[in-house]
Amino acid sequence: NAGVTQTPKFRILKIGQSMTLQCTQDMNHNYMYWYRQDPGMGLKLIYYSVGAGITDKGEVPNGYNVSRSTTEDFPLRLELAAPSQTSVYFCASSLVRSGELFFGEGSRLTVL
Amino acid sequence: AQKITQTQPGMFVQEKEAVTLDCTYDTSDQSYGLFWYKQPSSGEMIFLIYQGSYDEQNATEGRYSLNFQKARKSANLVISASQLGDSAMYFCAMREATNAGGTSYGKLTFGQGTILTVHP
Numbered sequence: 001n002a003g004v005t006q007t008p009k010f011r012i013l014k015i016g017q018s019m020t021l022q023c024t025q026d027m028n029h030n031y032m033y034w035y036r037q038d039p040g041m042g043l044k045l046i047y048y049s050v051g052a053g054i055t056d057k058g059e060v061p062n063g064y065n066v067s068r069s070t071t072e073d074f075p076l077r078l079e080l081a082a083p084s085q086t087s088v089y090f091c092a093s094s095l096v097r098s099g100e101l102f103f104g105e106g107s108r109l110t111v112l
Numbered sequence: 113a114q115k116i117t118q119t120q121p122g123m124f125v126q127e128k129e130a131v132t133l134d135c136t137y138d139t140s141d142q143s144y145g146l147f148w149y150k151q152p153s154s155g156e157m158i159f160l161i162y163q164g165s166y167d168e169q170n171a172t173e174g175r176y177s178l179n180f181q182k183a184r185k186s187a188n189l190v191i192s193a194s195q196l197g198d199s200a201m202y203f204c205a206m207r208e209a210t211n212a213g214g215t216s217y218g219k220l221t222f223g224q225g226t227i228l229t230v231h232p
Contacts, residue, residue: 031218042116042203042222043157050218058219090157094218100147101220103157 002026006091006104013081013111021076021107023091031094032074033058033101034066036087043090049074081111115139116206116223124229125194132179133189133226135204141165143209146187147220148178151201160202163187194230201225 004025013019025032030051035043035058045058049068063085065077074093078085088108092101117136125131137146148160163171163178171178179188191198205220 033219035222040225042224043205043220044222045219048219088155092157096218099218100159100162101157101218102159103149106155106157108155 004104029093118223147205
């Protein structure tokens, strides 16, 4: 089982560039989440989705967009990258609202 | 106000000894869940243990146990017989049943983490 797969694992962006972090899960989970982790800090929720076609903002959504066209995929789009978006990004999923979150391995993004 | 507070930025323990990592939480919900995750230096998030607010017994998973004191709103992680491989960052997290505007949809709120170092 692949679980939750994120790509790319590392990326360096210039200020103002855009990119998409890909996330796919093969566990048929309805709930998916994007978190960011700044150095030495806990995780903060960016966006989440409760099923295909349904997304909503988390705690720190500014500068990001998401879509959920299928159950498996939940890409995170960064528009006009800024140094403040330098972080490690984690995608996660859960089968039910009360279940544990399964995390991807993380994507380390640096904006210079 | 912080929903999840981990007051120990760093902890040290001798190999084979037990260690307790503190976590306090703040919620007005009656139904909630508490989680502990481990993040080794490689960066992945590893689920360790879960405690539901209605669970009467403290959760245990192998060498991990959760000391749940509901009245004090604390959910401390106890690691028994520490191993060198336990050296990592540990996060406490909470899922509330509801938040402003309705259901939490399974979202976890994380604490700042505690770095545990196990000495040989």
